Amino acid sequence: MPEFKLKVNNRQVKVDVESDTPLLWVLRDTLGLTGTKYGCGEGICGSCTVHINGKAERSCSIMIKDAAGKSITTIEGLAENPDNPIFRSWIELEVSQCGYCQPGQIMSLAALLKEKPKPTETEINDAMSGILCRCGTYHRIRKAIEKIVEEGK
Amino acid sequence: MKKYTRREFVKVVGISGSGLFLAAYVPAHGFLTKPGDEPKIFAPSVYLKIDSNGIVTITVHRSEMGQGVQTSLPMMVAEELECRWEDIRIEQADGDPRFGHQSTGGSQSIRRTFEPFRIAGATAKEMLLSAAAIKWGIEIKDCKAENGFVFNKLNDKKISYGELVEEAAKLPVPANVKLKDPKDYKIIGKRVHRLDTKPKIYGAAKFGIDVVLPGMLYASVSRCPTIGGKVKTFNGDKAKEIKGVIDVVEIPQGVAVIADTTWNSFKGKNALSIEWDFGPNVDIDTDAIRKNMVLHLEEDGSEIENRGNLNFDAPDLITIDAIYEVPFLAHAPLEPMNCIATVKNGKAELWAPSQNPQGARTEVAKALGFKEEDVVIHVTLIGGAFGRRLISDWAVEAALISKATGKSIKLTWTREDDMKHSTFRPASMHKVKGSVDKSGKLVNFYHHVIAESITAQRFNRNIPVKDADIGEGTRRLAYQFPNLKITGTIVPTHVPVSWYRSVYNTQNPFVVESFIDELAYEAKRDPFEFRRDLLPEDSRLRNVLIEAANKSNWFSKLPEGKGRGIACFEGYGSFCAEVIEVSVIQTNEIIIEKVTAVIDCGTVINPDTVEAQLEGAIVFALTAALKGEITIRDGGVVEKNYDDYQLLTYSETPVIECHIISNFEKVGGVGEVGIGACAPALCNAIFAASGKRVHKLPVKLI
Numbered sequence A: 001m002p003e004f005k006l007k008v009n010n011r012q013v014k015v016d017v018e019s020d021t022p023l024l025w026v027l028r029d030t031l032g033l034t035g036t037k038y039g040c041g042e043g044i045c046g047s048c049t050v051h052i053n054g055k056a057e058r059s060c061s062i063m064i065k066d067a068a069g070k071s072i073t074t075i076e077g078l079a080e081n082p083d084n085p086i087f088r089s090w091i092e093l094e095v096s097q098c099g100y101c102q103p104g105q106i107m108s109l110a111a112l113l114k115e116k117p118k119p120t121e122t123e124i125n126d127a128m129s130g131i132l133c134r135c136g137t138y139h140r141i142r143k144a145i146e147k148i149v150e151e152g153k
Numbered sequence B: 001m002k003k004y005t006r007r008e009f010v011k012v013v014g015i016s017g018s019g020l021f022l023a024a025y026v027p028a029h030g031f032l033t034k035p036g037d038e039p040k041i042f043a044p045s046v047y048l049k050i051d052s053n054g055i056v057t058i059t060v061h062r063s064e065m066g067q068g069v070q071t072s073l074p075m076m077v078a079e080e081l082e083c084r085w086e087d088i089r090i091e092q093a094d095g096d097p098r099f100g101h102q103s104t105g106g107s108q109s110i111r112r113t114f115e116p117f118r119i120a121g122a123t124a125k126e127m128l129l130s131a132a133a134i135k136w137g138i139e140i141k142d143c144k145a146e147n148g149f150v151f152n153k154l155n156d157k158k159i160s161y162g163e164l165v166e167e168a169a170k171l172p173v174p175a176n177v178k179l180k181d182p183k184d185y186k187i188i189g190k191r192v193h194r195l196d197t198k199p200k201i202y203g204a205a206k207f208g209i210d211v212v213l214p215g216m217l218y219a220s221v222s223r224c225p226t227i228g229g230k231v232k233t234f235n236g237d238k239a240k241e242i243k244g245v246i247d248v249v250e251i252p253q254g255v256a257v258i259a260d261t262t263w264n265s266f267k268g269k270n271a272l273s274i275e276w277d278f279g280p281n282v283d284i285d286t287d288a289i290r291k292n293m294v295l296h297l298e299e300d301g302s303e304i305e306n307r308g309n310l311n312f313d314a315p316d317l318i319t320i321d322a323i324y325e326v327p328f329l330a331h332a333p334l335e336p337m338n339c340i341a342t343v344k345n346g347k348a349e350l351w352a353p354s355q356n357p358q359g360a361r362t363e364v365a366k367a368l369g370f371k372e373e374d375v376v377i378h379v380t381l382i383g384g385a386f387g388r389r390l391i392s393d394w395a396v397e398a399a400l401i402s403k404a405t406g407k408s409i410k411l412t413w414t415r416e417d418d419m420k421h422s423t424f425r426p427a428s429m430h431k432v433k434g435s436v437d438k439s440g441k442l443v444n445f446y447h448h449v450i451a452e453s454i455t456a457q458r459f460n461r462n463i464p465v466k467d468a469d470i471g472e473g474t475r476r477l478a479y480q481f482p483n484l485k486i487t488g489t490i491v492p493t494h495v496p497v498s499w500y501r502s503v504y505n506t507q508n509p510f511v512v513e514s515f516i517d518e519l520a521y522e523a524k525r526d527p528f529e530f531r532r533d534l535l536p537e538d539s540r541l542r543n544v545l546i547e548a549a550n551k552s553n554w555f556s557k558l559p560e561g562k563g564r565g566i567a568c569f570e571g572y573g574s575f576c577a578e579v580i581e582v583s584v585i586q587t588n589e590i591i592i593e594k595v596t597a598v599i600d601c602g603t604v605i606n607p608d609t610v611e612a613q614l615e616g617a618i619v620f621a622l623t624a625a626l627k628g629e630i631t632i633r634d635g636g637v638v639e640k641n642y643d644d645y646q647l648l649t650y651s652e653t654p655v656i657e658c659h660i661i662s663n664f665e666k667v668g669g670v671g672e673v674g675i676g677a678c679a680p681a682l683c684n685a686i687f688a689a690s691g692k693r694v695h696k697l698p699v700k701l702i
Ligand code: FES
Pocket: A037, A038, A039, A040, A041, A042, A043, A044, A045, A046, A047, A048, A049, A058, A059, A060, A061
């Protein structure tokens, strides 16, 4: 089987998987990083969002051969710094319900805020509207984002 | 948060050996786990353990699927126990009849645990007090429990709970302990942070789909695309050629591919060649189901309720009628169905994201031909359920695959499996007819509901329409209609149906509250006042309705193209009213500006969770009203994924303002209460904004 090298949460890893394996399943099944979730497998729900070279991407739609050599950050990597204002406001406003979509929500927002610490409403809508939440936590996500942006000013 | 797994729990007990166990038993009558089966006598058994370090472990026997039971149930114990909140740990119970009623549905978790969980806390506190009194040689009345300590009121000495457990465990369990006066509550009614938040947002929480067992393999199943179809023949050679595919086995539900990763099992599944026996339902489609329902519209239906004397021929009445209609819906939780199973040597152990672990145990045992004692169901965190996980089809599949292969396996449904092989919210059709008189008073109200009965279909029961589930949400309306008749017709559709968050309250209140709106306009009355005046003066429903009107500035003017709609709902022991404000722009695009919701659910445990549930229910109901539709064609489900079965998105979600009526009335349910009023409030707002009346969901304005 082909071997692929990539950096996951700042650590070099080598994986032996078929080249068409989506990054999502490499993270989950091969590397045991189950914080990244499977929701649709087709790039629709955003549950599987990770950072690839700093950008938010849907790991279900990227094959390992295209992720090789790149730097991946998953929710576990982001959580190495629990002081991240996203986590703090998520806790303060109790955003999470079942929690299943939340890693995707947080990763998507983290990428946006890194690029644009003071995003406009349109930029926030664009970044967040592709991450589905069946529990309906959007209203609190909005409040949490408003708080982070406000405090970051 | 440290969460003890069952094994660790047993270990901890074994090591410390001095844990105080306390079980609050109420005599059992029977352990009915099917929703809708209300046992006559409630039989919960709650375990509470305090170890010598003062750690209080509470076994939560309701499933955590986002509604916060892993926090709210411990809050009730902690309130009476007077322990420190930081000392609380939770353990998720396995599916077992010793926990009494254990199916998480019907917005019942708090209602069913409010008494026994507080009693458990109070009983333990009582025993710790006694233990301290004995130790100090003083009377109980000179002892006081607070913050995990017992204080000696005479000399201000204190001793921790942990130090008392050994002594306390030797004491008899007192009966009839006194519970706190609600005005003394310190935890109940407070905004307490959820215990499950951090692991969930850090990506550390383990949902069913995240469970990994040593040596586990991954499975995926190909099922017949038609309802009731099965495998005729299959060939797994191509699948087996795929790297990582280990085995292909047939189970009654289809053909399973076992592989070294989830992805390889999906690949293998796609490579299967299967000839299906499409079964008896190939001709079923949405149109045929509709046509059959339409036939029943002309009939009267069987009586569900009759008050006064319906008379549409009385003079000077304005009478209108309408036909309402809603489609099949899928629960579509974000975490697809999955289950981990190890079936070996006549024993089965499953890790299941189940709302109904006792039911899963029974069904798995039956499918395997095992005794129930030989099946263990561990309940995992659940990534959304909404009723779908009351059904255990996926657990049965996992068990059968493990049995067939002799391996531990994790079965994962693809999203497409989840959409196509869900069990659906029944479609329904409704005929309504009503009259108002010249003075604007409602005189006649008639509602004929035509739908499949979930209970009749799932349990193969012949239920008289009068008592059937299809009348839920239109039976015993609080409105004081002088003449009312509710009738029903149960129509079998062959489409597998099940309980979906708030069940028939997703459809009947939509019809009732929309049609009352129509009648209010016929009567030239304000829709809020029209409703209010139909409700008894002292009714809690009337109260939330008035509050919703107040909080939403109901009477303030809105510009052209905007409108407000109101609706109210009573159910699950609670009351809710919602006002929705929308804009309808020329292209018929609907923008939901704001939702104001008022709930009276009696005594509140955690207001933050109540609000969250209300917000979630509103988004859930708006999703269904605006987008939800499952289509049946050629005997199967057309929709495949979230692109053709869409959910409301972040940017489409309105501002939601929740208000809780504060009182110490009997605890009511919450999880489903926000649904009933939402679709009608939305559609009434659309009418107010555009003059277009919505009679069919999902909303399609033309
Ligand atoms: S699982 Fe990747 S977008 Fe849904």
